[in-house]
Amino acid sequence: MIVYKSFTFDSAHFLPNVPLHHKCRNIHGHTYHLTVYFEGEVTSPEGWVLDFALIKNAVKPIVDQLDHTILNEVPGLENPTAENLAIWIWKSITDKLDGLNKIELKETPTSGVIYEGK
Ligand SMILES: Nc1nc2c(c(=O)[nH]1)N=C([C@H](O)[C@H](O)COP(=O)(O)OP(=O)(O)OP(=O)(O)O)CN2
Numbered sequence: 001m002i003v004y005k006s007f008t009f010d011s012a013h014f015l016p017n018v019p020l021h022h023k024c025r026n027i028h029g030h031t032y033h034l035t036v037y038f039e040g041e042v043t044s045p046e047g048w049v050l051d052f053a054l055i056k057n058a059v060k061p062i063v064d065q066l067d068h069t070i071l072n073e074v075p076g077l078e079n080p081t082a083e084n085l086a087i088w089i090w091k092s093i094t095d096k097l098d099g100l101n102k103i104e105l106k107e108t109p110t111s112g113v114i115y116e117g118k
Pocket residue numbers: 015024080081082083107108110111
């Protein structure tokens with residue numbers, strides 16, 4: 001079974017490698033919507049895969065590292081596309097908690113990425 005938990009954070013960024021005329025070369029902000037999914041067996045006696053609180057404990061510090069920052073200034077996020085940000089978040093979470101299955105990162109109400117670690 002898969003369990004998930006969602007988080008939001010507000011960050012500014014710009015995309016340094018897009019063409020000169022591209023609007024995303026200018027600094028701008030997003031409210032990012034992040035959902036992390038973990039896969040595992042439902043265990044007894046709790047009757048759950050993973051305590052949602054453990055997910056929060058693992059992921060919230062990473063979200064806090066990104067919230068109200070300029071993403072380009074975060075080490076490893078010099079080119080903070082949604083794709084690169086999803087990979088960065090994955091690498092930050094995966095060793096903290098077993099069973100990471102997928103992350104979804106929405107940058108706008110209409111755009112986002114899904115990353116499964118490959
Ligand atoms: N593959 C990617 N494409 C774009 C990314 C990205 O990270 N990966 N990022 C951006 C911009 O940062 C920004 O998110 C703009 O996205 P876009 O969907 O174009 O936003 P709009 O508000 O203009 O979208 P609407 O079409 O008006 O809903 C650009 N591309």
